[in-house]
Amino acid sequence: MTMEWWLLVEKGIWFGLASLGFAILFNVPPRTLLLIMVLALIGGMTREIMLHFGIHVILGTFAGATIIGLLSVWTSHLKHTPPLVFSIPAVIPMVPGVLAYRTMLGFIKLASEHIDTSVSQTLAETTSNGLKMTFILMALAVGVSVPMLISRKETFKYLFEPRKDSDKN
Amino acid sequence: MEGNVNHNRVDVKEIGLVLLDIGAILMSSGANTTRIRTTISRISEAFGYSTELLVTHRAIMLSVTDSAHHSFFSSLKRTSPHGVNFKVVSGISRMSWRIVEEQWDVEQIKVELTRLESIPQYPRILILLLVSLAGSSFCRLFGGHVIEMGIVFIASFAGLLIRQETIKRNFNPYLCVYFGAVTASLISGLSVKLGWGSTPETALATSVLFLVPGVPLINIFIDLLDGNLMNGTLRGINGLIISFSIALGLLTAMIIYQI
Numbered sequence: 001m002t003m004e005w006w007l008l009v010e011k012g013i014w015f016g017l018a019s020l021g022f023a024i025l026f027n028v029p030p031r032t033l034l035l036i037m038v039l040a041l042i043g044g045m046t047r048e049i050m051l052h053f054g055i056h057v058i059l060g061t062f063a064g065a066t067i068i069g070l071l072s073v074w075t076s077h078l079k080h081t082p083p084l085v086f087s088i089p090a091v092i093p094m095v096p097g098v099l100a101y102r103t104m105l106g107f108i109k110l111a112s113e114h115i116d117t118s119v120s121q122t123l124a125e126t127t128s129n130g131l132k133m134t135f136i137l138m139a140l141a142v143g144v145s146v147p148m149l150i151s152r153k154e155t156f157k158y159l160f161e162p163r164k165d166s167d168k169n
Numbered sequence: 170m171e172g173n174v175n176h177n178r179v180d181v182k183e184i185g186l187v188l189l190d191i192g193a194i195l196m197s198s199g200a201n202t203t204r205i206r207t208t209i210s211r212i213s214e215a216f217g218y219s220t221e222l223l224v225t226h227r228a229i230m231l232s233v234t235d236s237a238h239h240s241f242f243s244s245l246k247r248t249s250p251h252g253v254n255f256k257v258v259s260g261i262s263r264m265s266w267r268i269v270e271e272q273w274d275v276e277q278i279k280v281e282l283t284r285l286e287s288i289p290q291y292p293r294i295l296i297l298l299l300v301s302l303a304g305s306s307f308c309r310l311f312g313g314h315v316i317e318m319g320i321v322f323i324a325s326f327a328g329l330l331i332r333q334e335t336i337k338r339n340f341n342p343y344l345c346v347y348f349g350a351v352t353a354s355l356i357s358g359l360s361v362k363l364g365w366g367s368t369p370e371t372a373l374a375t376s377v378l379f380l381v382p383g384v385p386l387i388n389i390f391i392d393l394l395d396g397n398l399m400n401g402t403l404r405g406i407n408g409l410i411i412s413f414s415i416a417l418g419l420l421t422a423m424i425i426y427q428i
Contacts, residue, residue, distance in 0.1 A: 011309075011310060014306040014309045014310050015306070015310065017302055017303060017305075017306040018303040018306035018307055018310065019303075020299055020302070020303065021299040021300040021301070021302055021303020021304070021306070021379070022300070022303055022383060024291050024295065024296050024299045024300065025253075025296060025299075025300050025303075025379070026199070026253045026254070026255045026383075026384060027253065027254045027255055027256050027257075027290050027291065028255040028256065028259070029255070029256050029259050029260075032259075044310075080263055081259040081262070081263075082204065082258060082259055082262045084200075084201070084204070084258075085255045085258065085259050088255075088383060088384055088387055089383075091387070092381075092383045093303075093306070093307065093310065095378070095381055095383060095386075097307060097311070097374060097375060097378040097381060098311045098371070098374045098375070100381075100412070101373075101374035101377075101419070102374075104416045104419065104420075107416075108420060108423075137386060137390070138390055140387060141386075141387045141389070141390030141391060141394070142390065142394065144387060144391070145390075145391050145394055149394065
């Protein structure tokens, strides 16, 4: 059991490092880097824990992305930066890269292969991989925008600090 | 209403042009449509004007009016795709609040915009190293081991370098992605060909992940959920072409190596 927890933490660290690379690529402000890594670690570990308990990868990804989305509201207040600056780099490590690769490989196979018995299996696998990939991407996007969707607010600025009189115009 | 307004005497044309600039910069830096809309109307309300906005993938159109409809300004600006820059998105968001709270005038906004656009990116070598490290992390997450991680590191480094160089030389953006994908998968494909490591396929699959258009892909669904169907669809097609460029790069390497 202890070994499993160590593996979980190790995966969390890789999630953090992957998000760091993309954060730098997207040119985020330096003050947000550490929190992006922490968010990616928490979100990634949430997904891994859910996968460990046999929950489907789409639902697990949605849970991870939702936690990242909710936490990004709080971090955006801490650092005075829009929530998306935190949440997008943090969910990037959950992008289904290998599924996308396999889907494409399947397409190539389907386009080149002679029609024989293995085609139906390739077709089934490719469809499954492609759909899974699409649903995971949607889960990421919906999860990240959960705070916006449930609050129907255009800004979270007044969630943590009272609205000043001068703003009410 | 009039008493709360910052500078009612600001010329409608002046504020309109600044708002157009802000919208175009936000669009090029990877902000979603609702954010652009919110930011523009927040700033224009601070100056006592109301703004109607049409945001599309490559152009922004806006008309500014005052409450009494005495003055009116309408204009159109093309936006250029520059790539994601969250320092600018974040800086403009902060600026919009300071315009409201500290009652900035148009000159201050112009100075701040120039400053934001001239903020340097991270050092190039740091970008290359950390993105390559991110590639290795991906490889580890998908079950790769030390050898595969090393290969992915080298492949991502070379791929990103080629992509940056081709962008500098003003190639077609999709072609830049293709060149990056070919370079990365030629390096990682070599390890598959020679059978290095225990799961060489992982190396090939994760070596091109640094090219995945993460921000456009997520912006697709955010725009669609907000009801900006046209922008969401356009972004989707853009993301699709980028994905196909990556796929084509991988395919080229696979055909060369006969994997």
